[in-house]
Every structure is written in C-alpha cells, then in structure tokens.
Amino acid sequence: KKLDAIGYNNISEKEKSHLENIISKNEWYFKKLISEVLDELEKKKVTDIVMEDFDSSKFKRSLISSEEFKLSYTRLVRLLRLGNIKKWMFDQGEKRGIRVHITTPMYSSQQCPNKKCGNIDRDNRPTQEKFKCVKCGFEDEADFVSPINLRNRFLSDVLKEKLHTMDDFERMIPKRMKKETAKKILSSFSTS
DSSP: OOHHHHHHHHHHHHHHHHHHHHHHHHHHHHHHHHHHHHHOOOOOOOOEEEEEOOOOOTTOSSOOOOOOOEEEEEHHHTTTTTTGGHHHHHHHHHHHTHHHHHHHHTTTTBBOOOOOTOOOOGGSSSSEEEEEETTTOOOOEEHHHHHHHHHHHOOOOOHHHEEEOOOTOOOEOOOOOHHHHHHHHHHHHHHH
C-alpha cells in the first residue's frame, strides 16, 4: 500500500533494498515449493502436468481481490513478481522429465465437468468456493472443478487439437482465440 501510494521511484534506497529482499525470499519460497511438488510428482511417475496460462499481461485486472491486502490478485502477482512461476515450472519440470503443458484459463472454472452436461455459465459459480451447475445440478468445491476441466483438455485429442498448438516437445500451447470461439469449442465437445 505504501509503495502504491508513493511510487517505486520515490522510495529510499533502504526501502528498495528491503523490498528486493522480500521479493528474493518470496521467489526462493515459491521455487522451493515448486521443487517439492515436482519431486512428489516425479516419485509418482507423472510425466505431464497442465497449467492455466494466467499471463498477467493478458489480464487487465483481476476480478478477485485479497481482503487481507486490499489489492487485486493481479496487482499482488505483479508486485511480488510471481509471473515467473510458469517459467520456474518449465525449468524444474524439464530437469525431471516432466512436460508442463499450458492451456487457456477461459471457462475452466465455469464449465460443468460432467461430460454429459458441459454447461458453461458464470452462474455455475455462485461463490468463489462453490460450484453448482445451473443445468444439471452437479456440485463440488470450485477448486476441484477447474483441474478436472484442465485434465479433460489434455486427455481429449479433439480439445488438444482445437484449443492448442504443440511445440517441438509435444507440449500444449494455447492457441490465440476469442472467448466466443473457445466457448463454442468447449460446448460442442461436451455435447458430442
């Protein structure tokens, strides 16, 4: 809050040094956490993981904010330089032989994971924590719905092809497309 109020260029060298120290500690913590997660996945013989592409440059503002910090998560991510998490996952995953795939975050938390339904609706998320499909009634914790949808995008050859390009290492990279196009692809897949 103080930094936002006075601006980075207006803080003292001591405050800049303190901020860099906080950021370095934070980066170390996240790299350590990523390493521990990938170690566990490697032990379980996991060869592929899928992440949403939450590139902060593509999202002008976050709809979600932190009550504790009174900031949008997008601003917090930029301030703490957490945009590197994807790179750290790639680098550490590659060393372990784990491919890190990236998919679009579009509708991953609004789409019903029930393959017989697949309804995409903002009202499926009545709260940040809860998912309840307005069409079929499927219910679960919201944090579990998105990973199911991401897994489906990875396991479906059709969705892989329509939503992604593949790099030289057969990793998924999201195609650039409008939200309406992504919604049409995801909706048609679940109904077919």
